[in-house]
Amino acid sequence: MSESKPKQSRKGNREKLMNAALDLLAEDQSGLSGISLRRITKACDLSPPAFYSHFASMEELGLALVNDVGSTLRALLKGVRDADTEAAVIAASVEAAFSYILGNESLFILIARERAGSSALIRAAIRSEVRQIVEEMASDFHERGLFERFSLPEKEAAVAAIVSLGLALIPDLLDVSRNSAADGDALLSEFKFQVQFILS
Incomplete structure (x- = not known):
């Protein structure tokens, strides 16, 4: 049988x-x-x-993908926020986020396109995931005594600016990194400098 x-x-x-x-x-x-x-x-x-x-629909599938991206990114970023210094936290956060982005290109093609896509629900879901990342990072910085020169609202504003820069960088980073790892690294170095400037 x-x-x-x-x-x-x-x-x-x-x-x-x-x-x-x-x-x-x-x-x-x-x-x-x-x-x-x-x-x-x-x-x-x-x-x-x-x-x-x-x-139930293609839109629901898109929402599930966005939720997966947000949950994974939040976990990755939370896992590197116990570094010893502010500079180490910045470097580890950028490395964690962009290693995930470069390793999951199709997911971030989705995010880049759907931020301005036809589905209001998916656009709202992306905004919600971004807001959660910003609030969690700023709150963790505040609780750990990092970036004490900023109030909590100022930390949230600074992190929001950094996340917006990072989202804007994704399409260029994916394009450039396909052809030249060195050029991709140069873009990330420039981004790290921008982050340091915002948080200085």
């Missing part, structure tokens, strides 16, 4: 759909709105009903 093949887990199929969407985003310049549900399900050998068992 032959053993029955185990069914693919719901989590596994969900991840397959999300990864297929990211792969197609890397190829398609129109953003999430330009990718059909059928293309995604075909790319990962699933049926449209399988899609709807995980996501």
Whole structure:
């Protein structure tokens, strides 16, 4: 008697759909709105009903991807904020964030495009994730006595400016780093200098 093949887990199929969407985003310049549900399900050998068992719509899939990015970035940044000096915290935070960005290019193609995309819900979700990152970083700095020359509202304003700069840098960094690691490193060095200037 032959053993029955185990069914693919719901989590596994969900991840397959999300990864297929990211792969197609890397190829398609129109953003999430330009990718059909059928293309995604075909790319990962699933049926449209399988899609709807995980996501009510393409927009919901996009929201799940944005949430994953925000949760991962917050965890990465929190993990490096116990460095000994302000300079070390800055360097470790930039390194953690941009190592994740460069290692997950398709995710950040999504973020870059959907910040100005057609879905108001996804735009709002990105803004919410950014706000959470800003508030958590500023609060942690305040509690640990870092950047004491700034009040808490000033820390939030400074971190918000840094995060905005970082988001604006992503498209150029992804383009440049594909052709030259050295040029990518130069962009990151310039960004670190800007961060130090803002926090000086």
